[in-house]
Amino acid sequence: MSEVLVFGLCAAVVAGLGLYGAIVDPRPLRKILGFNLLGSGVFLFFGVVARRGAAAGFPGDPVPQALVITGIVVAFSATALAVTLLLRFFETTGSSSLRDGAAADGARDTAES
Amino acid sequence: MTIVPALDLFVAGVVLVVAVWTVAVRNTSSAVVGFVAYGLLLALVWVRLGAPDVALTEAAIGSGLTGALLIGAAARLRAGESTVAAERPGVPVRLLIAALATVVAAAIAGVLLSLPDPAPTLAPEATANAGATGLGNPITNVLMAFRAMDTMLEKVVLLLAVLGIWSLSPDAAWGGRPHLPHRAEPDAALEFLARVLTPVGVVLGIAVLWVSADHPGGAFQGATILAAMWLLVLMAGLGEVPDIGRRRLRLALVVGPAVFLTIGLGGLVVSGAFLSYPQGFAKPLILAIEFAMILTVATTLGLLVAGPPVAGPPAAGSAAAGSPARRAAP
Amino acid sequence: MSVLLDLVTIVMVSAGMVFFLAGTVGLLRFPDTLTRLHALTKADNIGLGLVVIGLVPQAGSLRDGLKLLCVWLLVLLASATVSQLVAQAARREGDSS
Amino acid sequence: MAVPVSGPGSTEGGALLVLAIVIPVAAALLGFAAGGRRTERIALGALPIGLTVAVLIAAAVPPASAVPLTDGVLTYLLGGWAPPLGVALRADGLSAVMLVIAAVVVCAVGVFARADFAIADGAAETRAPFAFWILLPMIWAGLNTVFLAGDLFTLYVALEILTFAAVPLVCLDGRGETLQAALRYLLFALLGSVLYLAGTVLLYGAYGTLDIVLLSQRVAVAPAPLVAGALMTVGLLAKTALVPLHLWLPPAHAGAPPAGSALLSALVVKGSFFIVVRLWFDVMPGLPSVAATQMLSTLGAAAIVLGSVVALRQERLKLLIAYSTLAQIGYLFLLFGLAFDVDSAAMQKGDALAGGMLQAMSHATAKAAMFMAAGSIYVAMGHDRIAALAGAGRRVPVAVLAFALGGVALAGLPPGGAYLAKELLLGAAARTGQWWWAVVIQAGGAFTGAYLLLVLARVLAPPDRAAAGDVDTHHGRVAWYPQAAALVLAMVSLSLGLVDWSAWLPIPPGARLAASVVDTLAAAVWPVLAGGVLAVLIGRWTTPSGGRLARAVATLGPLRRGGIALGENVCRGDAFLRRWPMAGVSLLALAVAFGAALWTGR
Amino acid sequence: MNEFLTVMVGLVLALLALGLVRVLRGPGDADRMMAAQLIGTCGIAALLLIGVIGGTSAAIDVALVLALLATFAAAAFADCARRTAQPGGPGPEAP
Structure with missing residues (x-):
């Protein structure tokens, strides 16, 4: 049962790191990285819960593992959308800052594009 | 034996070191490289947790495709990096956030210790009902039969992500093609890699799907490998992404959820419940859906990494040059 | 018979470990990128090959054994081409910085 | 096939629930494959079908007022598998009414959007219309799944569908500000959904199921559900943009095209609110404590004050309406403090919940009408700076009427749905002796009246001669049907109070409304009077130069200066809260606070 | 036998950690690109050993996919580094 404990704590620490990275770092790409870390921490926790539920000949409870596979695909499509949105924002305004006024003063093309 | 816990501790330790590195390092490109290393190492953790299916998914989607996506973005954002990095909050705010994040993580870890000992599990129920679909792999059973609704909705999410990315293109570029910028003079090593690796990848992708009936594997994992191979072909310049207006591409993107929906509605009519399979026909129907x-997920994941259309639509009627090399997607 | 197989495994995996050690020491000690690349791709690959050969007797069935060898061949092919790409990048970085 | 049914099997009306989700998804898939003009036709074709299905579901839901989720409900076992292994769709009174309201608003937005996103026959397919006519059914599918899904993970996927469909809608016009607003929205919403997911994994770890009904039978006071409840609630608050987690809402809802803003403000925000209600009333009714429910309602009250005051200080009409959404979201969360029954220490499905849901329904219809009217005004006047909107009343009279009626309905004037909701909430406050929420409810009505009067005073003013010259009069021709759609929605919101909702909402029979003339008159006059005073004090308007009004304003001098100072400080506070690090701190601090508050209730 | 393999896995992971520290700290991008390749070899060796210890024969499939995707990631890095080093430079108009 040791890996449940070890990887459970590892999942919680990675989730904490992801939360910290997503909130503190002003760069949106680092926020997306933080979100991915947080997501993998939560999915790791799903894996630990599945491992605890190992029974009937399976090394792990299949239901949370199936949820993780669905979750990873959803998290990847979220990352792809966020990265493309960030790149488009950077191309349009030349700045990738989320600060309130950043878009306005950094805007290259006029508002009536 | 006491040695195994040490192994787990060590694997977890390496994973944590790389995770801390990914958050702490200054330069974004090395943070992305750290994240790719983290993703690949996570596959080790998933194997230790007895979930090879998820290890496949994590290694393929978590680090392979996400890594390719993020490294491209990191390179293109390097110009604006310094101005934004300056907006870093002050030390007190950072300490407060660190403390709060620690409390949340500690709460989650604390709950782990308090979870009930005979852990509640659905494994026995999954095996008891596995007879209905005749599939050996319990996770495929859960994904395709017991919780088929989640899998079908998830494909709608993928389609939405592609539509969201396409809608971010400039108006003039609509109908054009998203192209990975391959350069004028082809790079011999990359082209060789693409020519040799792609067939191996396609065979492996189809095998991972075919095996998924009874052994770890699955449509998503197979699709990710095919998408990676398609992207490798595009990177090597051996193929072009088809224009987003082409009917075949649109159908390829929709055929997955559409087939799932029709078979689900068929189940409503024939065997009494939406997304249920008539007795005895479950396995062939599930394989047809898979x-x-x-096909849909491979095309979608490839397009998600390729990005929004950039070049304008082709002159009317000109055939798309260099139809993509051998791969499942049209 | 199984003792012999275990012996083969122990010997092969230990040999593999020696090469891994060599590869990592090379990675740490070598002065610049190209030499480190050399250490990384050559020594580690042989290390992996030996570990794979060591594990073939432990594999459950013939199919698993063949798949193990496929893994090694795939990594050999991959590291050959990727080292080329990395070397190009290192050389380009060398003359641009 | 041997359907392993344990517990309530699929009831006979169940197949309708499947149709409610399948029709929008099929419309979106067909539209995506068809492309070109057919995308619009398919989406418009699906609207009436979906509306009829929603109405049939509302009719099929067995009338059961304050009954737990198990029996008075329409159930459908997907794939024939019963929970905990399978996923069930369930429709009780709450989801039935929300389904109907969502269908009505989506249909009205569909009619309205034909003006902006019409695809000419034979014309080449363009980006924005193609994207809009697929995002509309996708948002609808996400909402219907949120209202019907009986499994917490299916709710998570539905939330993701909702967010992924809403984000491209925000930056459909591709300007820098809207792209930044969409990016902030996506990143913060993703943080919210991962926290929600963290909560679900803790619940699964503790109870081995994610089905709402089974969880409600198994959840007891233990560390797992407490931490899970706190994380899920905060994650959903981040997606509902309740103050102080509202950093993304104003720029996103103001930057979207009018049809998009209507969908976002009226419906998308209601999805995650509905899951908070499901979580606190159905999954863990016994868990909340006095501290937690009072905290949630206090956040609601703070949202009302902050949203309304900042709305009064806005210069652009769409931003004013967006901040009004912020305030109305706060209004919705008042129900939690009122619905907590102290002696049974559990959430009671009573008049407070009915009032909250009715407020959600009337806000959905009224706010959609206001955003659509604002869209028509923008087209007619060429801009939406409130100070220069004089004469809009002449150009687009129907749109201005729709805006006025929507505002009146929102302010809680009879016979609007918000009036009925206010009466129910006031009744609950009186019954439970929490007079302070009654004060907040009345203040909410007054504030809504305030910014309504502020805009109407400006819009209905005759076009001032000087300005009329430079603004070319034929700026934009506005077709009749977008304005008609807005007017119909405003009328619907205004008539929600006349319907007897006891068949769907848990209105206890004893809470018959005091229909005395004096009460209704007082309820009608109060928002207008108090609103006028607030508008004069805090509102952003230039003092007229000469005449009697100038002298009257002079006497108010010190009060006015105090009001403006208050307004400025609140705006600075709002800007402070909407900085990303501060929003992150609020997110985590709220998670810890909710965890502690729930813990004290043990 | 499992004890021996576990010690070996510990050793491989130690070497992997050392190599990662050196590679991730490397001055140029080229050094960091080697991280994916390093994991391609050491990571897969550890994975195969863990698979044998834990008895999960599926670990070999995971190793196959890992090898393929580590190569793909390294190729993506190299291609991206080469693209940014083009005269066009990494500016937003590069694609």
């Missing part, structure tokens, strides 16, 4: 799914 083949439609692998």
Whole structure:
């Protein structure tokens, strides 16, 4: 049962790191990285819960593992959308800052594009 | 034996070191490289947790495709990096956030210790009902039969992500093609890699799907490998992404959820419940859905990494040059 | 018979470990990128090959054994081409910085 | 096939629930494959079908007022598998009414959007219309799944569908500000959904199921559900943009095209609110404590004050309406403090919940009408700076009427749905002796009246001669049907109070409304009077130069200066809260606070 | 036998950690690109050993996919580094 404990704590620490990275770092790409870390921490926790539920000949409870596979695909499509949105924002305004006024003063093309 | 816990501790330790590195390092490109290393190492953790299916998914989607996506973005954002990095909050705010994040993580870890000892599990129920679909792999059973609704909705999410990315293109570029910028003079090593690796990848992708009936594998994992191979071909310049207006591409993107929906509605009529399979026909129907799914998901994941259309639509009627090399997607 | 197989495994995996050690020491000690690349791709690959050969007797069935060898061949092919790409990048970085 | 049914099997009306989700998804898939003009036709074709299905579901839901989720409900076992292994769709009174309201608003937005996103026959397919006519059914599918899904993970996927469909809608016009607003929205919403997911994994770890009904039978006071409840609630608050987690809402809802803003403000925000209600009333009714429910309602009250005051200080009409959404979201969360029954220490499905849901329904219809009217005004006047909107009343009279009626309905004037909701909430406050929420409810009505009067005073003013010259009069021709759609929605919101909702909402029979003339008159006059005073004090308007009004304003001098100072400080506070690090701190601090508050209730 | 393999896995992971520290700290991008390749070899060796210890024969499939995707990631890095080094430079108009 040791890996449940070890990887459970590892999942919680990675989730904490992801939360910290997503909130503190002003760069949106680092926020997306933080979100991915947080997501993998939560999915790791799903894996630990599945491992605890190992029974009937399976090394792990299949239901949370199936949820993780669905979750990873959803998290990847979220990352792809966020990265493309960030790149488009950077191309349009030349700045990738989320600060309130950043878009306005950094805007290259006029508002009536 | 006491040695195994040490092994787990060590694997977890390496994973944590790389995770801390990914958050702490200054330069974004090395943070992305750290994240790719983290993703690949996570596959080790998933194997230790007895979930090879998820290890496949994590290694393929978590680090392979996400890594390719993020490294491209990191390179293009390097110009604006310094101005934004300056907006870093002050030390007190950072300490407060660190403390709060620690409390949340500690709460989650604390709950782990308090979870009930005979852990509640659905494994026995999953095996008891596995007879209905005749599939050996319990996770495929859960994904395709017991919780088929989540899998079908998830394909809608993928389609939405592609639509969201396409809608971010400039108006003039609509109908054009998203192209990975391959350079004028082809790079011999990359082209060789693409020519040799792609067939191996396609065979492996289809095998991972075919095996998924009874052994770890699945349509998503297979689709990710096919998408990676398609992207490798595009990177090597051996193929072009088809224009987003082409009917075949649109159908390829929709065929997965569409087949899932029609078979689900068929189940409503024939065997009494939406997304249920008539007795005895479950396995062939599930495989049919999975083949439609692998085609859609491979195309979708490839397009998600390729990005929004950039070049304008082709002159009317000009055939798309260099139809993509051998791969499942049209 | 199984003792012999275990012996083969122990010997092969230990040999593999020696090469891994060599590869990592090379990675740490070598002065610049190209030499480190050399250490990384050559020594580690042989290390992996030996570990794979060591594990073939432990594999459950013939199919698993063949798949193990496929893994090694795939990594050999991959590291050959990727080292080329990395070397190009290192050389380009060398003359641009 | 041997359907392993344990517990309530699929009831006979169940197949309708499947149709409610399948029709929008099929419309979106067909539209995506068809492309070109057919995308619009398919989406418009699906609207009436979906509306009829929603109405049939509302009719099929067995009338059961304050009954737990198990029996008075329409159930459908997907794939024939019963929970905990399978996923069930369930429709009780709450989801039935929300389904109907969502269908009505989506249909009205569909009619309205034909003006902006019409695809000419034979014309080449363009980006924005193609994207809009697929995002509309996708948002609808996400909402219907949120209202019907009986499994917490299916709710998570539905939330993701909702967010992924809403984000491209925000930056459909591709300007820098809207792209930044969409990016902030996506990143913060993703943080919210991962926290929600963390909560679900803790619940699964503790109870081995994610089905709402089974969880409600198994959840007891233990560390797992407490931490899970706190994380899920905060994650959903981040997606509902309740103050102080509202950093993304104003720029996103103001930057979207009018049809998009209507969908976002009226419906998308209601999805995650509905899951908070499901979580606190159905999954863990016994868990909340006095501290937690009072905290949630206090956040609601703070949202009302902050949203309304900042709305009064806005210069652009769409931003004013967006901040009004912020305030109305706060209004919705008042129900939690009122619905907590102290002696049974559990959430009671009573008049407070009915009032909250009715407020959600009337806000959905009224706010959609206001955003659509604002869209028509923008087209007619060429801009939406409130100070220069004089004469809009002449150009687009129907749109201005729709805006006025929507505002009146929102302010809680009879016979609007918000009036009925206010009466129910006031009744609950009186019954439970929490007079302070009654004060907040009345203040909410007054504030809504305030910014309504502020805009109407400006819009209905005759076009001032000087300005009329430079603004070319034929700026934009506005077709009749977008304005008609807005007017119909405003009328619907205004008539929600006349319907007897006891068949769907848990209105206890004893809470018959005091229909005395004096009460209704007082309820009608109060928002207008108090609103006028607030508008004069805090509102952003230039003092007229000469005449009697100038002298009257002079006497108010010190009060006015105090009001403006208050307004400025609140705006600075709002800007402070909407900085990303501060929003992150609020997110985590709220998670810890909710965890502690729930813990004290043990 | 499992004890021996576990010690070996510990050793491989130690070497992997050392190599990662050196590679991730490397001055140029080229050094960091080697991280994916390093994991391609050491990571897969550890994975195969863990698979044998834990008895999960599926670990070999995971190793196959890992090898393929580590190569793909390294190729993506190299291609991206080469693209940014083009005269066009990494500016937003590069694609």
